[in-house]
Amino acid sequence: MPVPAVPSDIRMIPMGDIDLQQLLQVNKGSGTISWRGERRCARRVYSAKVDGRTSNMTVVVYQGDKAEEEWRRDIALYMALRHPNILQLWGGASAGNVHATVFHGDLVPFKQFAARYDHSLIMAAYTHAYYMAEWETREDLISLPSLKLEVAFSSDFTLWVRASTGRLSVDFEPPDSDSEVSLWDLRRILPNMTAPNTLVEAGHKALAIDSLTLELYHRVCESVARDRGNSISPGATVSLGGVISGSSLDEYGNCVVVACLAAKSLCLNPLFAGWRRQEGEVGEDGWTRYEAEDVSGTEIHCFTRYYDGLAWLSQANHVFHRRQITFNLDNYVFVHTVAFGLTIPTIKEGMPPGYLFLCPEKSFETGPWSFKWPDCPAYWSLDPSGAERLSVEDAASLGFPPLQLSTMVEGQSWDDSVYTGLNQFHRDKGFDPESQDVARHLGEPLYQVSSERDPLFAYGQSSLAPILWLKNESQSTMRIH
Template structure:
């Protein structure tokens, strides 16, 4: 300020002045304050951020591998490649009361932060009594994030079921929790839950979905398809103390579910195995009910309904570009046009009686009587199996390449049809269906109704394929726990398991064991014997017993 220099008698008191020298330039600077942006609330602000030093761990509950998360796998964003683990502990938080406990879920591994955020968004998006409620989080500076849930002394469901699993009894408790899931309507958006993600709230006995904790009992659980569940169970819920008492759990189920429904639930607890056979082998096995694994002696046959036993195709594959049509008599027809797709044909068959698919229940309701009459000890029961379904496969034979010549040859010819014949268990003249192995299960025709079969020479000249037949049998077995569960049903109704009373009360057809060589003759495979012996317990006068001959190859 050169103009002030050298001046005298000048005083400036609490005043402002502006000196502009030269040209005046005004500069406007716009500042966006980060502080204002930080003041905007996010979902994280809805929950407390707990300092690491305020968390005191009291005990570890378990761990879980994030790569096994059901929902994450189903999302297909990443398939089992998450490097992160959860460690679930019980903790106290300073300032929340000395008796208040929380569920502390710590994340570790390369993808820990990613899985932590994913779980946070999942549990913060819902506030429901059936879901573990989020309290806060801890994202400390050392990169070990954690979520904190209200604890409520939650018990992992898989820990409870593991006790029942180790007892090797029937899983009535598992059935109870299936029922409970339906009553709580927890599966309206999902068909099932992983056992690892369900927890029991001990005070009310209800279920909650929460962070996954692993156990050696693995699997899924959802409401059983065989029973409808009221949203307000009339008997209330079982207490946690009752879980270890099989009799209490069974009594609850038998009171709230019908006997037939509970029997169906038990029947679904089977183990299965498959065996591929030729048509000749399969047709000789299929009419018989019970087999001992690795010992092909037929020992049981149904009584009282052999004439009405049906073998029905319940599913068939697409072939040659056609979905296939099921005709009134059970024949399946495929219309062939253009180049034939020579992939194999697959058809699924099940045994029916009066339209019912309940052979598993019929067997279980009478198994004690059959095993008792045959002198089979309990420890061997699980070695015996039944078959209620099979798969028929038609495979093009070698040399049937279905080349393009078929398309050229067929131009101008009428439509061609492949017919898969229906399978009858017992024919009208009384012969066992083993004779099916002597003739093809299919034929070709130009007639859409299948009244006129195409000759073999015509088929060959048109380049249409011939097939070989393979049968895949599914054997079903039950462990001793399932049979013991059925025994409890007998006794709960006042029936002797060694009789047919329980089966008759449910309207089931009766099983008649085979084993006394004096009661049947040694006949050809295509023959049967009608036994008129009425000495068997509970045998009705209008029943007939069919005894297939024990095959020499199985003796």
């Protein structure tokens, strides 16, 4: 690709007119591929003062291999693009092997700007919504002929906030890992908002509360959950959507249910419909047959989930109030997934001829919302029809390995500060946070508060069908449903 000449109408200033103030970002470019598909030289971004200018500017300095080529390309690119959400070129400078582009405004890295609101989830949510509205200009980026982009993802660019205007400023330099921002992911959570031409300050909390809807704020809270998970007793019955207590899932056996969804309060769709079995033969009775030698050294799993924690967040403080729980709220886990594992060990002497039969997925359902291992999830047989089941003793004497069962539960928990923020937000929206009024207003299913003596997992309602997959020790996961 030919290196473009420096446009004749660009303002070129002496390098000595630039007073670098603070290093903002470094991209060394070693082994880094740009969106242009080329390796980059070292590129450093500074806040700076420029002789004759009263306001601070942003200066990008290029040094190293092909620095001049990179500098000329950036000048040509930013000269051709004029948009309030794109870095605006003011001029350039060049002296020996050092080259610089000068941009209007004093820029702040987006992550650094957003971090000032980490103390308040309400302000953090509003700030991201504010800049999500700005990122909607990606449609303008796609339409720019100079870029030739089909899709514009925020994570592909370096994002800044221009201090003088509060506007989002896009730099077409690919971000380093510590500066990557993905506003695209937040698009599913945050609505478009009309962004004012001033920075969002902490004093605007009332404006933030007024601008954020209940649904939006709950989804923001959901996005900052901590993932939790561990193995539990294979004999346990698991209720999806339930909330359990316990200092950690390592102590799952000591946990109790503090709340569970009311029976028949939700109608769930099968999340995994459409997956087909790739191995194994399904009989008319729903049992699946495998050749014994095909399952040696494998793990077969069956899992189902209810991954929506919005109902819990809308009434968590009601449950805590009813149970008189006031601290260590991060110890309470919303259970969203249960996975049942069947391990077939490898036999050194080789697997004897025969068959493994697995029960239908529906066998795991024990009641509304609840799942557990059936009494007979699998068995060995010498009969291809499976009519004659081998006992555990007979199977072992013939050389078949024992079948090992496990149960894994996954969930989410939230810090005390999230529940404190929910309490304040619900109250500021005119609701009693210690009631279930918010859940009723949003049409969420209601939780039933459990007694102190309730067992580990309670019963509920679910229409989800568990799904099986087969995993060989030397292969990646292979689904067989």
